[in-house]
Amino acid sequence: MSISKKYQPAEFEDKWYSYWLEQKFFASVPDEREPYTIVIPPPNVTGVLHMGHMLNNTIQDVLIRRARMKGKNACWVPGTDHASIATEAKVVAMLKEKGISKKDLTRTEFLEHAYDWKNKYGGIILEQLKKLGASCDWDRTAFTMDPHMSEAVIDTFIHLYKKGWIYRGVRMVNWDPQGKTAVSDEEVIRKEVNQKLYYIKYQVVDVAESGSPEDGKSESGEDVDTYNSQLATHNYLTIATTRPETIMADSAICVNPNDERYFHLHGKSVYVPLIGRVIPLIQDEYVAMDFGTGCLKVTPAHDLNDYELGIKHKLPVIDILNDDGTLNEKAQILVGEDRFIARKKIAVLLEEAGNLEKTEDYKSQIGFSERTDAAIEPKLSMQWFCKMEEMAKPALDYVLNGEIKLIPEKFINTYRHWMENVRDWNISRQLWWGQQIPAWYLPNGDFVVAKTVEEALEEAKKLSADNAQLTAADLTQEEDVVDTWFSSWLWPISVFNGIAEPDNAEINYYYPTNDLVTAPEILFFWVARMIMAGHEWRGEVPFKNVYLTGIVRDKLGRKMSKSLGNSPDPLDLITKYGADGVRVGMLLSSPAGNDIMFDEKDCVQGSSFGNKIWNAFLLVKGWEVDDSLEGKNKIAITWFENRFNQALAEIEDDFAQYRLSEALMATYKLVWDDFCAWYLEMIKPVYQQPIDRETYTHTIRFFENLLKVLHPFTPFITEELWHDELFGTRDSKDCIIVAQMPTFGQINTQLLADVETVKLVVTQIRNIRNNKQLSPKEALPLSVKINSAIDYNAYAGIITKLGNISEFTIIDEKLEGANAFLAQTDEFFIPLNETVDVAAEKERLEKEKEYLLGFLKSVDAKLNNERFVQNAKPEIIENERKKKADAEAKLAIIVAGLVSFG
RNA sequence: GGGAGUUUAGCUCAGCUGGUUCAGAGCAUCUGCCUUACAAGCAGAGGGUCACUGGUUCGAACCCAGUAACUCCCACCA
Numbered sequence: 001m002s003i004s005k006k007y008q009p010a011e012f013e014d015k016w017y018s019y020w021l022e023q024k025f026f027a028s029v030p031d032e033r034e035p036y037t038i039v040i041p042p043p044n045v046t047g048v049l050h051m052g053h054m055l056n057n058t059i060q061d062v063l064i065r066r067a068r069m070k071g072k073n074a075c076w077v078p079g080t081d082h083a084s085i086a087t088e089a090k091v092v093a094m095l096k097e098k099g100i101s102k103k104d105l106t107r108t109e110f111l112e113h114a115y116d117w118k119n120k121y122g123g124i125i126l127e128q129l130k131k132l133g134a135s136c137d138w139d140r141t142a143f144t145m146d147p148h149m150s151e152a153v154i155d156t157f158i159h160l161y162k163k164g165w166i167y168r169g170v171r172m173v174n175w176d177p178q179g180k181t182a183v184s185d186e187e188v189i190r191k192e193v194n195q196k197l198y199y200i201k202y203q204v205v206d207v208a209e210s211g212s213p214e215d216g217k218s219e220s221g222e223d224v225d226t227y228n229s230q231l232a233t234h235n236y237l238t239i240a241t242t243r244p245e246t247i248m249a250d251s252a253i254c255v256n257p258n259d260e261r262y263f264h265l266h267g268k269s270v271y272v273p274l275i276g277r278v279i280p281l282i283q284d285e286y287v288a289m290d291f292g293t294g295c296l297k298v299t300p301a302h303d304l305n306d307y308e309l310g311i312k313h314k315l316p317v318i319d320i321l322n323d324d325g326t327l328n329e330k331a332q333i334l335v336g337e338d339r340f341i342a343r344k345k346i347a348v349l350l351e352e353a354g355n356l357e358k359t360e361d362y363k364s365q366i367g368f369s370e371r372t373d374a375a376i377e378p379k380l381s382m383q384w385f386c387k388m389e390e391m392a393k394p395a396l397d398y399v400l401n402g403e404i405k406l407i408p409e410k411f412i413n414t415y416r417h418w419m420e421n422v423r424d425w426n427i428s429r430q431l432w433w434g435q436q437i438p439a440w441y442l443p444n445g446d447f448v449v450a451k452t453v454e455e456a457l458e459e460a461k462k463l464s465a466d467n468a469q470l471t472a473a474d475l476t477q478e479e480d481v482v483d484t485w486f487s488s489w490l491w492p493i494s495v496f497n498g499i500a501e502p503d504n505a506e507i508n509y510y511y512p513t514n515d516l517v518t519a520p521e522i523l524f525f526w527v528a529r530m531i532m533a534g535h536e537w538r539g540e541v542p543f544k545n546v547y548l549t550g551i552v553r554d555k556l557g558r559k560m561s562k563s564l565g566n567s568p569d570p571l572d573l574i575t576k577y578g579a580d581g582v583r584v585g586m587l588l589s590s591p592a593g594n595d596i597m598f599d600e601k602d603c604v605q606g607s608s609f610g611n612k613i614w615n616a617f618l619l620v621k622g623w624e625v626d627d628s629l630e631g632k633n634k635i636a637i638t639w640f641e642n643r644f645n646q647a648l649a650e651i652e653d654d655f656a657q658y659r660l661s662e663a664l665m666a667t668y669k670l671v672w673d674d675f676c677a678w679y680l681e682m683i684k685p686v687y688q689q690p691i692d693r694e695t696y697t698h699t700i701r702f703f704e705n706l707l708k709v710l711h712p713f714t715p716f717i718t719e720e721l722w723h724d725e726l727f728g729t730r731d732s733k734d735c736i737i738v739a740q741m742p743t744f745g746q747i748n749t750q751l752l753a754d755v756e757t758v759k760l761v762v763t764q765i766r767n768i769r770n771n772k773q774l775s776p777k778e779a780l781p782l783s784v785k786i787n788s789a790i791d792y793n794a795y796a797g798i799i800t801k802l803g804n805i806s807e808f809t810i811i812d813e814k815l816e817g818a819n820a821f822l823a824q825t826d827e828f829f830i831p832l833n834e835t836v837d838v839a840a841e842k843e844r845l846e847k848e849k850e851y852l853l854g855f856l857k858s859v860d861a862k863l864n865n866e867r868f869v870q871n872a873k874p875e876i877i878e879n880e881r882k883k884k885a886d887a888e889a890k891l892a893i894i895v896a897g898l899v900s901f902g
Numbered sequence: 903g904g905g906a907g908u909u910u911a912g913c914u915c916a917g918c919u920g921g922u923u924c925a926g927a928g929c930a931u932c933u934g935c936c937u938u939a940c941a942a943g944c945a946g947a948g949g950g951u952c953a954c955u956g957g958u959u960c961g962a963a964c965c966c967a968g969u970a971a972c973u974c975c976c977a978c979c980a
Contacts, residue, residue, distance in 0.1 A: 006940095007940090190977095197980085239980080286979090288979055288980085296980055297980075303978080304978055305978045364979090365977095410906070411906095413907090414905085414907095414974090417975080421976080520975090521975095551974095588928075588929090589913095589914050589915070589928090590914095594908090596914090599914085602914085604929095604942075605928080607942070608940095609942090612939095612940065612942080614939090615942095616940080617939085618940075620939085621939090622938095657918090659916090661914095661915080661916095662915095662927095665928065668928080676940090688938085763946080767945090767947090769945085770945070775937090776937060852923090854924085855923060855924080858924085859923090862921090862960075866960085867960040868961070871959090871960060871961090872960075872961085873921080877921095880922090882922085883923065886923080890923095
């Protein structure tokens with residue numbers, strides 16, 4: 001195989017991905033090996049790859065590739081989520097462009113369009129993941145609306161209904177007027193919005209003139225004229241509201257019973273401005289006296305708190321809004337107008353009528369739909385709910401007792417807080433795209449829950465003898481579908497068909513899965529609920545570790561988003577830096593749970609790393625072996641072997657703690673510093689000279705091992721190099737992706753420490769060269785007076801080569817008039833053809849001496865302190881003694897040096 | 903309003919049980935090199951009041967209390 005002179009990832013990345021696919025290396029079937037399973041957090045089927053996916057899936061791929069190389073049966077299940085609201089919104093928009101309105105379609109027709117859309121655009125994101133190198137078992141690609149997946153959802157619904165955990169009820173829900181569906185609390189995003197606070201005057205009803213206003217039953221606008229004429233002359237009270245368009249839905253005005261300002265109005269009624277309906281003044285401590293005017297308009301239909309107040313005070317509910325957020329006829333005025341337009345118009349009307357006292361700028365939190373970004377409207381409606389309390393308890397325990405580990409652990413607190421305050425889950429959505437709720441309504445309004453209409457009919461007949469005559473045609477199925485999360489919470493089970501066939505070979509083998517990699521934002525939406533479902537269906541956790549990634553931000557710390565336009569296109573990055581480069585770039589600065597400040601520069605570093613590996617390869621590949629040569633690099637070889645073992649132990653430890661960026665950094669330094677900068681330089685033959693067999697063989701083996709350690713991070717370049725004949729003739733199926741990860745052996749720490757000193761010697765020599773502006777090509781003589789136990793004879797070769805030394809001698813006496821330096825306690829001398837600057841040399845030694853004296857003083861202070869000697873651990877004290885002895889030895893050498901200067 | 907977290911070099915982060923020779927890494931910066939693997943490079947260097955204030959301790963980046971700034975989550979003040 002001919003290898004390119006330059007590192008050009010585009011030349012081989014696609015090639016290897018196809019080859020891996022062809023060879024079915026990603027595919028997994030149960031066997032006798034230990035399984036290692038990851039299920040992908042399914043992205044939206046119509047989604048496009050963004051930086052968050054890149055990070056998330058890079059991490060998953062590193063984990064899965066590593067497991068595969070460690071001999072596990074690695075299975076990464078990919079797939080997509082039907083994302084009901086988001087996808088339905090996209091389909092509706094697409095149809096609208098074609099001039100088709102959803103209203104004009106039947107459910108079946110609409111779903112046909114939706115499936116067309118899904119088949120056309122769905123799964124683009126999965127294709128993009130392939131570019132990144134994601135080694136998913138694509139044969140297992142699942143979709144949350146696949147027939148067996150949907151069946152699991154329906155079965156779950158029925159199961160929980162039978163347990164009494166699913167019920168119907170009228171509730172105030174978060175209504176998305178754009179999606180025309182309810183959304184869950186978790187799907188509401190609160191944002192601070194600049195608003196206006198409108199101060200509106202409500203005329204107090206004069207008891208003498210109106211019949212019986214206290215009962216609040218006067219509902220029509222019959223006395224509008226009377227009211228308007230009275231406004232100028234009578235008492236009024238002022239309320240402050242941000243939503244003047246809802247005054248027509250007011251059921252009462254509420255003040256705090258302790259508020260002296262309103263004592264005189266207790267028991268009275270007021271007119272709703274513009275429509276003149278009479279409503280009572282009530283008292284409740286809920287109202288804050290210090291906010292606004294201390295008067296609250298109570299609008300049970302359009303505000304959650306007001307709704308609760310309404311229940312408490314038995315107030316009527318007047319819903320003036322349509323599903324799409326426009327005003328209905330109950331509003332009496334501005335009928336058909338959108339709520340926001342109505343707000344502006346009503347302000348004008350109030351102004352004209354003399355009811356608007358003033359407006360103030362006001363900031364407050366408003367909820368927005370996560371899916372459509374429409375302002376959420378609190379709305380009363382009939383919904384399906386799932387009880388959470390009983391499921392939350394075991395799900396909390398799994399995390400608290402450590403059966404499921406959250407990484408990093410700080411999320412445990414957040415998780416607990418949420419699980420202890422969990423509220424029932426609104427699981428119905430007023431959409432078509434999703435699993436239709438398996439409930440069937442009888443003509444009399446009763447309903448039954450059943451899997452099919454036939455079963456429903458039987459259930460209905462059991463329900464009452466009156467239903468004996470019913471036929472399937474008399475039953476109508478619930479229109480609503482379930483929340484998307486009601487399908488994705490089954491994901492780790494249903495991808496292995498574990499609901500319908502709870503004892504099948506696949507689920508028994510792969511479940512529980514090992515690691516889940518996801519974003520902290522969906523810890524509750526998804527992670528918590530998967531744990532609940534796992535417990536409910538299998539009595540077991542769905543995964544053992546949850547690795548929570550951070551949010552990808554730009555270098556200014558802003559969240560990457562389409563609207564800000566600060567997110568680079570991941571595929572462009574891959575084109576520019578190669579998938580390996582982008583993977584390394586992303587991983588370098590992304591500890592678990594911390595946001596990553598993404599900077600394209602990180603990818604430059606990533607691709608530079610690829611370039612470095614490539615060039616190290618070219619160097620080794622260029623060597624010719626001469627079998628007659630004697631091996632002279634035994635020390636270098638032994639050193640690197642030990643250094644490799646040491647680094648591998650560190651990397652293993654980092655992985656065990658899910659410190660992926662540190663594992664990568666340790667690998668990076670092992671390759672770049674230890675292997676390239678030191679080892680290869682130590683053994684590199686002179687230009688165009690051959691190398692001995694022993695060194696060559698070891699070097700090739702080292703290189704292979706490095707490629708293996710690198711593979712999970714940089715799969716493409718490692719596979720490309722792996723197949724070069726440099727590493728021997730390989731069977732085409734002998735790929736690095738399925739190679740065995742090396743294991744580490746014994747570590748000789750003394751040798752490693754000695755070599756560190758030797759490296760220090762080399763650095764000092766280079767330093768002197770730099771300072772004296774001597775060319776690296778000019779060989780210099782070097783002498784050493786040994787005071788330590790290091791055997792410099794063994795290292796002479798390395799020092800001579802890396803320091804470009806002409807002659808290396810071991811001496812017993814100091815060399816006068818030479819440039820000197822210390823490495824630990826050993827004294828080195830480089831005689832140069834120039835007079836040594838005695839004064840400067842003296843000064844250097846004086847400085848060193850001063851420092852050592854100060855240091856000794858601090859050590860002595862400790863050792864002379866009785867309490868230190870009494871309290872500190874013996875090994876700490878021993879260490880202090882050693883520090884003292886070392887410093888004294890060094891000091892003696894320096895003092896001797898100073899004496900020699902006279 | 904409640905809760906959690908963060909604060910260490912210009913940037914991004916390590917620093918594991920409080921104790922190795924005045925706190926480490928990568929990137930960036932500076933100096934010198936186009937030295938036949940690599941200028942996407944090589945060799946070297948500089949850079950820190952560990953947010954602040956107190957306390958505990960023989961000893962604190964680390965433990966405790968308080969302060970400040972920032973981030974995230976939760977919450978109905980119209």
